[in-house]
Amino acid sequence: MNDQSRASARSGGRSARRAARAAALPDHLRPIRPGLEGGALNLLSQQDMERIHSGALDALEQIGLADAPPSGIEYLVNAGCSLGEDGRIRFPRALVEDTLAKANRSVVLYSRDGKTDLDLSGTKVHYGTAGAAVSMVDVHGRNYRDSTVQDLHDAARICNHLDNIHFVQRPMVCRDIPDNREMDLNTIYACTSGTFKHIGTSFTEPSYVKPALEMLHTIAGGEDKWRERPFMSNSNCFVVPPMKFATEACEVMEECIKGGMPVLLLSAGMAGATAPSTLAGAIMQATAECLAGLVYVNAVKPGHPAIMGTWPFGLDLRTGAMTVGSGEQALLSAGCAQMHRFYDLPGGAAAGATDSKLPDMQAGWEQMCSAVMTGLSGLNMVYEAAGMHASLLGFCHESLILSDDLLGQAMRCVRGIEVSDETLALSQIAEVCLGGTGHYLGTEQTLSRMQADYVYPTLGDRTSPKEWAELDKPDLIEKAIAKKEAILAERSPARFDADLDAQLRAQFNIHLPT
């Protein structure tokens, strides 16, 4: 095709179609929605998964996990585990199988306003932020600087605007708050006052859970309301791979369980360092560790909502440095998603992060690779899916904004291809070809599909080179900066009303200005 045929295709009825697009569709007619079902990608065969499962059971039975806290030892031994002379807790196969049979499969992660609750059943896919970046990416200055509580709050506010960011697990640490207790509590405040969407965070020490729950009760309007719809989950690094419990994190977990907070059982091994260098081995070890966590959770409280957080990361074996943007990373996380489906358990993994320092072409390809593959694998919770740079060390608001476009296209892929008499469209083909107009542009079927089937970018550019030049060659990053500024210029709709805010500020040392 040449320039001329394109130009004429572009001009026909263009303004009319643009106008028709102006009115947004109701939610149920939108081409993409949170919780679309994945599962078309199957990197592992049934036999592969059975071998990984069986190997994980062997590892739990023969190797077990060290370093459980005294309380954990008690829970686990009471549940049927054995405590070896070497201090390791070992898990009988029957106990693990039993836990798998009884574990909670209907986990819902609640939003604060009830509008964006996440149902983690089956292969329903959700994308969101997560991480513990220590830096903010200053795109204009090509610079990394310490991340602050304001940055975190701004990230939450931006996420609240973006349809394709479904949850807001804290993606960065507030380095301007040196006291860990204050940092943990301000993290909750900064996220919750920025977005209605489900949030997640972690705790530095077990004793911080109690005041955090007090804050959450106050925000919810009482402990009963919080327990009815807990809008925050605990991202819990309960293991130090390989095969050791993280003693303090386990104590945090126990507190969170008691407080009614869903738990993400996060095993973040690094393939080649703290997990085997082989993809299958890293997946198997993470599976074993998360199964241990699942037994632990169910020993504390049967049926407590828990998410299998198999998060093995890649390593650049040349340098020993972590790498998250590789094909190996996409395979690790997509393979883990398949193991969650094998168990029919709610699961999450890390995907969509990049090693690049800036939102450049590398960032785009790395983010899409793992984001679309985990979605196609039916991963319930795709963590770290937006804004994460520098192998998880940096967070970028502009990149977060662009992720909304990127993840929208990934979700369109997750939705897949519907085959029916209507979509096969044989009669339409006959009509168009035999005596019809010879093209489909004006058919009723085409117009009716325009909004329901196709995902249009918000900032992504689809102009012709000529149009692009006429528009003064808009730059993707500049557009993202402008959108960020527009979002942050508005008052956050998720902000607490004045009374509640005053109450929180009386109870806690809140760092964000009113």
Add this chain to the structure above:
Amino acid sequence: MNDQSRASARSGGRSARRAARAAALPDHLRPIRPGLEGGALNLLSQQDMERIHSGALDALEQIGLADAPPSGIEYLVNAGCSLGEDGRIRFPRALVEDTLAKANRSVVLYSRDGKTDLDLSGTKVHYGTAGAAVSMVDVHGRNYRDSTVQDLHDAARICNHLDNIHFVQRPMVCRDIPDNREMDLNTIYACTSGTFKHIGTSFTEPSYVKPALEMLHTIAGGEDKWRERPFMSNSNCFVVPPMKFATEACEVMEECIKGGMPVLLLSAGMAGATAPSTLAGAIMQATAECLAGLVYVNAVKPGHPAIMGTWPFGLDLRTGAMTVGSGEQALLSAGCAQMHRFYDLPGGAAAGATDSKLPDMQAGWEQMCSAVMTGLSGLNMVYEAAGMHASLLGFCHESLILSDDLLGQAMRCVRGIEVSDETLALSQIAEVCLGGTGHYLGTEQTLSRMQADYVYPTLGDRTSPKEWAELDKPDLIEKAIAKKEAILAERSPARFDADLDAQLRAQFNIHLPT
């Protein structure tokens, strides 16, 4: 993890590992190679594919194709088709099924030097260039300018350097050669003298095939040598969707078949304009059209090597403009790949192109999305997979160079996850955890996997923010420009020797300087 733990992980044995990497692996031990087998992605169920197949047969039987040239009508009617009063050729089901049973399934696309032949059987995946861009992207000037024969030659030279570009179908037209015959012949010269890899091109008129074959015979050292290992295929837009033969292109095709040149049966409908707006409908129509082409090829010469070129493109229905970077595009091309597998026929589709004007983050995410999904679907020939911008209107050398990294990671994903006792590594886990070092970094298994399992980027950045700052914050595009200049500063190893070159220049008006 924090900066400190990363820093210590980075320092240990780093130079030693870097040194170990210095020696490249022999081909058979490399983590990725041309022809890795895909197939883990199945967007269509078996029933879906049977419905598409059956609908395509219905379309061929009931609607048929208009506008076959007289020669084609003769071939097709002799083969068993009927010519209707409406001038349309209709295809009995039995004839199509018969052709499917007998078609050539062992197509090899030859390289000029025998080192990079492509075997298109099964789900073997290959990535390469293609297209008919009319502009070159000048990255520094953010500008689009007319593409020239020198640009094309330079693209071929760059491709010859890049491991993950497996074939070089002509991606742009030489707009500095106004005479079409000279343009077609110089296109062959520019590609062939730039790379040893398999090349592809198309012809404006049937009469240009004869001199082209003369050129190819001269290059090969005789017609018999050419016919033994044809190193060029004909990308042939034999249909004008919906369901019309492209009369002249069909005549070109007949000439190419007689000349022993493999044919890519290219159906480039646009979903919503020249194909149904539904993904399933667009795939079905393209399938029907390519099956018609397959019958045609086999009517001219049974068993002639042909590639199912179902290339449906997406459309931005708001504007009527073509779009190639969307999730819908990835689904269209990956769905087509599955239909090729359904037929066990060699197949190709377009994936890896972007709508973005520049090699920016959007370009990265769009290119990866369709490139990795088609690879995972086992597409034999991923056309337009590198360097294509502006919805196919622009070609970019820098982007082509970066594609080598991008496609390397996509290929790693295609290779997938190997599950075996060795990769599950249970005994290694036991050894490391029970009295071992507690980490895998120095194990024999990790070191042995370092080169054979992991794909390392060439230009992609994996440094820490600190290292990146110390390196003066290298820019991805600047690195690509530097690599381009280094490649083009060398003499092309694929250039013809002086005698052959003189012979070609005596026979043809070659525009490239000696």
